[in-house]
Amino acid sequence: MASLAALALAPEGKVIRVGHVASDERALRGAQLGAEEAGRTAGLLGARFELVADLDGVMAVVGGAELESPGVPLLVTGEPGPPRPNVFHVSSSQAERRAALARWGGEGGEVVDWHPSLTRFGAEQLNSRFESRFGAPMDSLAWANWMAVKIAAELALRAMPLERLRFDGHKGEPLWFGEDHCLRQPLYVVIGEKVVGEVAPE
Amino acid sequence: MKGRKGLKGPEGLKGLRGGPVPVLFVLWVLYVLLVLSAPAQAAPFAYVSNERSGTVSVIDTATNKVVSTLRVGSRPRGIQVSGKRVFVALSDTARNSQSSADAIVAFDPAGRRILARYDAGSDPEQFAVSRDGSTLFASNEDAGTASITHQGKVVATLIVGIEPEGVAISPDGRWVYVTAETSNTVSVIDTQARKVVASFLVDPRPRAAAFSPKGDRAYVTAEIGGTVSVVDTATHQVIDVIGLGGRAKPVGVVASPDGRRVYVANGHGNSVAVIDTAKGKVIQTIPVGRRPWGIAVARDGKRVYTANGLSNDVSVIDTAAGRVVATVKVGEGAWGIALP
Numbered sequence: 001m002a003s004l005a006a007l008a009l010a011p012e013g014k015v016i017r018v019g020h021v022a023s024d025e026r027a028l029r030g031a032q033l034g035a036e037e038a039g040r041t042a043g044l045l046g047a048r049f050e051l052v053a054d055l056d057g058v059m060a061v062v063g064g065a066e067l068e069s070p071g072v073p074l075l076v077t078g079e080p081g082p083p084r085p086n087v088f089h090v091s092s093s094q095a096e097r098r099a100a101l102a103r104w105g106g107e108g109g110e111v112v113d114w115h116p117s118l119t120r121f122g123a124e125q126l127n128s129r130f131e132s133r134f135g136a137p138m139d140s141l142a143w144a145n146w147m148a149v150k151i152a153a154e155l156a157l158r159a160m161p162l163e164r165l166r167f168d169g170h171k172g173e174p175l176w177f178g179e180d181h182c183l184r185q186p187l188y189v190v191i192g193e194k195v196v197g198e199v200a201p202e
Numbered sequence: 203m204k205g206r207k208g209l210k211g212p213e214g215l216k217g218l219r220g221g222p223v224p225v226l227f228v229l230w231v232l233y234v235l236l237v238l239s240a241p242a243q244a245a246p247f248a249y250v251s252n253e254r255s256g257t258v259s260v261i262d263t264a265t266n267k268v269v270s271t272l273r274v275g276s277r278p279r280g281i282q283v284s285g286k287r288v289f290v291a292l293s294d295t296a297r298n299s300q301s302s303a304d305a306i307v308a309f310d311p312a313g314r315r316i317l318a319r320y321d322a323g324s325d326p327e328q329f330a331v332s333r334d335g336s337t338l339f340a341s342n343e344d345a346g347t348a349s350i351t352h353q354g355k356v357v358a359t360l361i362v363g364i365e366p367e368g369v370a371i372s373p374d375g376r377w378v379y380v381t382a383e384t385s386n387t388v389s390v391i392d393t394q395a396r397k398v399v400a401s402f403l404v405d406p407r408p409r410a411a412a413f414s415p416k417g418d419r420a421y422v423t424a425e426i427g428g429t430v431s432v433v434d435t436a437t438h439q440v441i442d443v444i445g446l447g448g449r450a451k452p453v454g455v456v457a458s459p460d461g462r463r464v465y466v467a468n469g470h471g472n473s474v475a476v477i478d479t480a481k482g483k484v485i486q487t488i489p490v491g492r493r494p495w496g497i498a499v500a501r502d503g504k505r506v507y508t509a510n511g512l513s514n515d516v517s518v519i520d521t522a523a524g525r526v527v528a529t530v531k532v533g534e535g536a537w538g539i540a541l542p
Contacts, residue, residue, distance in 0.1 A: 037364050040346065041385040044363060044401035121426070122383055122407070125344070125365055154386070158403060168386070168406035168426040172451075172470075 014047045016156040018149060019055040021063030023078055023141070029134045030077075030142030031062060034149030036133075041153065049153055060152040062145060065089075075148035078141060080182065088181045090151065091144040100187045100199040109189045109196060114143035117195055118188070121172040143169070147183075173200070246542045247311060248498065249288050250509050250516055251278035252533025258290055259516075259532035260313035263505065263541070266518055266528040270313040276303040280328035280369070281496070281538040284335045286311060287318075288540065291326040291340060300324035306338055306351070311542075321356050323349030328410070328538075330371035330378055332393065339378045339391065341366035348380045348389070350396055358396045363387040368410035372435060373417040379433075381408035381422060388422055390438050400438045404431045409453045409469075409495075414479070415461045421477075423452035423466060430455065430466060430477065442482055446475045450487075454497035454538075456506070463521070465506050467494040474508060474519060486524055490517035496538035509536035 018035075022028035035051035042049040055061055061069040065081025068074075073086050080089040092100075097111035104111075116127050116137030130138035130146075138146075147169050154167060166174035171186045178184050189197035245264035251274075252259060258278060260270045280291040287308040294303035306322040306329060309315060322329065322340040326349070329340035338351040341362070348366060350358040363382020370379050371393070378391040386408060390400040405427025413420045413435065420433040428450050432442040446452055451469035457479075458465070464477040470493055476486040491510030494517065498507050506519040514536055518528035 037384060040361075040364055041387060044361075044385065044387055044389060044398075045403065122365060126384070128344075166406055166427060168384075170384075172426075174406060174426050174428070 014156070016042060016047060016049045016153060017058045018049070018051055018152045019058035019061040019063075019069075020051050020053065020145075020149070021055075021061070021067055022145075023064050026136075026139055026142045027063075027077060027145045029130070029136070030138065030145030030147075031149050033130055033133055033142075034146040034153075038149055038153035042157065045157060047157065051149065059156060062148040062152065073152075075151060077144035077148050083181065088151075088177055088183070090148045090183050091140065092185070092187055093182070096182070097187065099202070101189065103202075104189050104197050104199050106189065106197060109191045111187050111199065112190055113140040113185065113187060114138060115140075115188050115190055115195050117193070118170075122168075122170040126170045147175075246501070247313070248507050248516070249281055249283065249290075249313070249540045250532045250536050251281040251290050251496070251538040252514075252535055253277050253279055253511070253537040254535030255533035257533045258288070258309070258313060259530075259536075261516065261530055261532070263500065263507075263518075266530050268530060268532060271533065272309060272313045272316075274307055274309065274316065275305070279537045280326065280340075281540045282329065282331050283311075283540045283542045284331040287335065288313070289329070289331060289338070290538075291322065291329055293325040293327065293343070300345075306340060318354075320351050320354050322351050323347060323356060323359060327367050328369040330369045332371065333375045337393070339369055339371065339380075339393070341369050341380055343367065346382070348378075348391065348398075350391075360389075360391060360396075360398050362389040362398065363401070368408065368422070370411040370413055370420065372413050372420075373415060377435065377438075379411040379413075379420055379422070381411055383407050383409065383425075386424075388433070388438075402433075402438060402440060404440060405429045405443065410455050412455045412457050412464070414457050415459055419479070421455050421457065421464050421466075423455045425451050425453055425469060428452065430464065430475075432482070444477060444482060444484065446471075446484055448487070450475060453495040454508070456497050456499050458499055458521070459501060459503045463503075465497055465499060465519075467497040467508050469493055469495055474506065474517075476524070488519055488524060488526065490519070490526055491515045491529065496536070496540075498539045498541045500541055507539050507541070509539040511535050511537055 038049040065076045080093045184201040248261040250259040275292040277293040278290045294301040308318045323342040324345040325343040326340040327343040363385030365383040368381035392399045405424030407426040411422045422431045430444045431440045449471040453469040454467035466475040474488045478485045492512035494508035496509035508517045516530040520527045
């Protein structure tokens with residue numbers, strides 16, 4: 001947890017460089033939107049935000065669990081890997097999704113981190129911005145990359161203890177990292193193309 | 203008939219003893235009768251924007267009854283009273299676009315007709331009005347900007363955070379604060395320079411801001427943070443953060459006229475939090491209708507009103523008793539509420 005706190009610094013005049021390794025087009029798009037919005041926020045606060053493919057000199061890395069990021073936090077999108085001290089998981093794991101489906105208790109369905117039909121708590125606006133920007137709906141992987149970039153930016157811009165940090169992922173509840181370094185977040189049960197339920201984190 | 207000064211005429215007025223009645227006495231009697239028979243000063247109206255029905259409901263606060271409903275246009279949300287006009291922001295339903303439906307309209311206090319229509323940029327959501335009524339400061343939800351409209355024309359479009367919403371103007375008219383839900387920022391507009399001169403971070407998903415009556419403090423709600431940030435307006439820095447606890451999802455906020463209390467509409471928490479500003483903490487939570495977002499306080503501080511978007515009604519709170527004393531049905535999707 002302490003390694004995430006190391007990102008926190010006073011924003012003025014700072015350049016926040018975050019490395020991104022995209023697994024596919026959806027991940028790249030989510031990260032790009034996140035970077036554009038982080039850039040706007042950083043600019044208002046007198047800082048600059050850069051999303052780069054070169055991992056040298058970055059303050060954090062966003063990408064898959066297979067990556068190595070010596071000395072800087074890795075924010076994992078996609079299926080989580082084994083626990084490591086500086087690794088934090090933004091996407092839910094298969095095990096978490098199975099457990100969420102069991103807690104929901106209904107018949108059928110699959111569990112996702114995000115759905116393009118979500119509307120509450122700014123979800124409609126986020127979905128709309130993504131679709132307007134890329135001409136495609138925002139899915140779970142795109143959302144996770146957008147969220148990971150936002151988390152990295154927020155940590156760099158706020159000089160706050162990590163224990164107090166909560167993130168808004170447009171899910172209506174604050175998101176935070178648990179002791180296991182997994183993001184505590186509501187998940188959604190989908191049948192066909194329709195969201196039929198929401199499952200709170202344990 | 204001559205004699206002491208008195209009313210004279212064909213018959214004149216005569217006192218009990220038959221003498222003339224002094225003019226001054228008669229005038230005094232007439233004055234007293236006039237004062238006693240004059241109607242009591244009318245209680246003000248409360249104005250509620252109904253986002254889904256496209257109307258504004260006008261409530262007589264003396265009777266807590268709707269006295270008129272005015273169809274104003276698409277998605278009315280932010281609403282303000284300034285002088286003898288009531289202003290309400292309208293937006294089209296399309297995302298990320300500007301159309302002729304986007305505007306701020308002004309209507310008469312009785313809620314009978316629209317008087318004027320002003321360009322306020324794309325998707326105006328909340329806004330503030332300058333003290334002289336000549337200038338509007340509006341948040342443009344989808345564009346990430348704030349527009350300044352002076353005497354009917356947009357004179358500045360300023361970059362603020364992503365998804366701007368809350369707009370508040372300081373009592374002296376010098377500063378306008380604009381919150382941005384996705385950036386978690388408040389941008390400070392210098393109204394004389396018409397520029398953003400500072401921005402600062404607050405807790406996640408800031409929805410609204412309100413200044414204290416003295417203007418030395420501002421209060422910013424964070425819907426996902428569940429907090430109210432207290433801002434020193436001399437430095438534009440957060441000096442305290444007040445947790446609202448429980449299921450609070452704070453949206454609207456307003457300070458009492460004496461500055462001793464701040465009232466927060468808790469959105470999906472279905473309540474109003476009462477903050478003691480001296481103690482810097484919540485001293486009471488009052489259940490109201492479903493999803494209160496807009497909130498307003500009467501000029502004498504005795505009543506607080508919430509616009510409840512899921513129960514389509516207004517809750518009237520007696521601030522001394524600390525409870526709801528009336529519920530007024532309004533249109534669908536009650537969003538904002540304003541009093542003179």
